[in-house]
Amino acid sequence: xxxxxxxxxxxxxxxxxxxxxxxxxxxxxxxxxxxxxxxxxxxxxxxxxxxxxxxxxxxxxxxxxxxxxxxxxxxxxxxxxxxxxxxxxxxxxxxxxxxxxxxxxxxxxxxxxxxxxxxxxxxxxxxxxxxxxxxxxxxxxxxxxxxxxxxxxxxxxxxxxxxxxxxxxxxxxxxxxxxxxx
Numbered sequence: 001x002x003x004x005x006x007x008x009x010x011x012x013x014x015x016x017x018x019x020x021x022x023x024x025x026x027x028x029x030x031x032x033x034x035x036x037x038x039x040x041x042x043x044x045x046x047x048x049x050x051x052x053x054x055x056x057x058x059x060x061x062x063x064x065x066x067x068x069x070x071x072x073x074x075x076x077x078x079x080x081x082x083x084x085x086x087x088x089x090x091x092x093x094x095x096x097x098x099x100x101x102x103x104x105x106x107x108x109x110x111x112x113x114x115x116x117x118x119x120x121x122x123x124x125x126x127x128x129x130x131x132x133x134x135x136x137x138x139x140x141x142x143x144x145x146x147x148x149x150x151x152x153x154x155x156x157x158x159x160x161x162x163x164x165x166x167x168x169x170x171x172x173x174x175x176x177x178x179x180x181x182x
Contacts, residue, residue: 019049020154021089023112025105026097029054029080031064031123033097035140038068038075039147047154052078053086055105061123067136071144097143099124117146 022040024033033052040050057080068075083105090110097117108114119142122135 019047020093021049021051021091022093022095023086023089023091023108024050024052024095024097025054025083026052026121027055028058028121028123029082030058031061031121031136032119032139032143034060034064034075034078034080035068036095036097036143036147037078038073039071039140039144040151042071042073043147043151044154047151051081051086051089051091053081053083055083057082061136063122063133063136064140066133067140070137071140117143119143 024036024040026033029052033054037050037052040048044050060075060078060080065074065076087106087108091108091112093115094105094108094112095115095117096105097119099118099121119139120135122132122139125132125135127135
């Protein structure tokens with residue numbers, strides 16, 4: 001775990017690690033990207049190192065924490081991070097999670113595979129709490145399904161000693177081109 005007291009930078013950490021680094025992005029880094037990070041960390045041990053960030057980070061939503069706790073995954077200690085702090089690192093995959101297609105984010109160093117997952121943000125709903133929790137569960141379940149499908153494909157390939165070059169792209173299709181958010 002990288003902390004402020006460590007002498008290694010995040011960029012150095014990513015460069016020296018041989019796991020697959022995945023960055024999940026969403027506007028606020030308080031719900032969907034936090035759930036995705038927690039799920040990939042839980043299920044993708046030893047293969048993946050997940051990260052998450054947002055354009056305008058907000059505290060992790062308590063209902064995201066509650067929905068994840070139902071699966072036995074604790075994301076209470078995950079912190080919301082600004083995209084600006086993550087731009088110096090090179091990732092193998094960048095998965096952008098937003099409400100509508102074609103969200104705009106800056107270009108990333110290296111050549112990460114870019115994917116876009118269009119998922120509603122339950123934290124933006126104005127409904128009674130019990131219904132809101134159900135929306136968080138539905139979002140969690142959709143992310144859970146996508147993460148498990150990715151991991152299944154990756155682990156199947158690992159058993160034959162032929163890791164796929166682009167497992168996410170094969171699973172969910174090639175992304176549309178992205179443009180600088182200038």
